[in-house]
Amino acid sequence: EAGVAQSPRYKIIEKRQSVAFWCNPISGHATLYWYQQILGQGPKLLIQFQNNGVVDDSQLPKDRFSAERLKGVDSTLKIQPAKLEDSAVYLCASSLSGQEAFFGQGTRLTVV
Amino acid sequence: QKEVEQNSGPLSVPEGAIASLNCTYSDRGSQSFFWYRQYSGKSPELIMFIYSNGDKEDGRFTAQLNKASQYVSLLIRDSQPSDSATYLCAVKRYRGSYIPTFGRGTSLIVHP
Numbered sequence: 001e002a003g004v005a006q007s008p009r010y011k012i013i014e015k016r017q018s019v020a021f022w023c024n025p026i027s028g029h030a031t032l033y034w035y036q037q038i039l040g041q042g043p044k045l046l047i048q049f050q051n052n053g054v055v056d057d058s059q060l061p062k063d064r065f066s067a068e069r070l071k072g073v074d075s076t077l078k079i080q081p082a083k084l085e086d087s088a089v090y091l092c093a094s095s096l097s098g099q100e101a102f103f104g105q106g107t108r109l110t111v112v
Numbered sequence: 113q114k115e116v117e118q119n120s121g122p123l124s125v126p127e128g129a130i131a132s133l134n135c136t137y138s139d140r141g142s143q144s145f146f147w148y149r150q151y152s153g154k155s156p157e158l159i160m161f162i163y164s165n166g167d168k169e170d171g172r173f174t175a176q177l178n179k180a181s182q183y184v185s186l187l188i189r190d191s192q193p194s195d196s197a198t199y200l201c202a203v204k205r206y207r208g209s210y211i212p213t214f215g216r217g218t219s220l221i222v223h224p
Contacts, residue, residue: 033212042116042200042214043156055209091155099144099204101212103155 004104012110018080021107025094034077035091082111113138118215131188133218135201145184146202191222
């Protein structure tokens with residue numbers, strides 16, 4: 001069974017630029033999560049989808065972050081414009097049952 | 113009070129010993145509890161989850177849940193150097209739906 005796929009693996013951008021991350025969850029997994037993990041901290045949930053509907057986005061900085069999950073499969077997370085404090089690993093995870101989650105390899109973003 | 117609290121460590125144990133990792137949570141309505149392992153530079157991977165008070169065992173790992181005292185622990189028996197990693201506790205709290213919240217993790221070092 002293929003795991004959660006994310007791309008790119010690494011991205012370096014200048015502040016005020018925009019960036020997008022892509023996630024393909026495990027086939028059949030209805031629940032998809034985007035997390036932000038800053039070095040030394042635990043993952044922080046940005047947005048949770050159930051199929052193509054948003055379950056929770058209370059911690060998503062909506063003035064600069066957006067996410068979508070068209071057709072209930074792939075998802076993209078966008079940051080525009082990026083700030084220095086957005087430097088982090090962005091993790092995508094998916095779940096079949098809505099309980100245990102399986103993580104992708106993550107995208108390491110550096111904003112300079 | 114943080115929603116999910118873990119001692120950041122590091123917790124250092126000798127090879128073959130029992131490692132005990134603890135996590136407390138603030139929301140009494142929390143439903144399910146997860147332990148993830150995260151190696152340096154890698155994504156979290158699920159070790160086990162628990163819903164009910166008491167113990168749940170899986171190989172060398174035992175999760176213990178005490179809802180009255182609002183803590184969950186993970187015991188690792190016969191610790192191996194390969195167990196050296198950060199252990200993340202995650203709790204599902206109700207915010208309209210059950211949403212996962214992670215602690216900052218405890219660093220475990222198993223020395224030969």
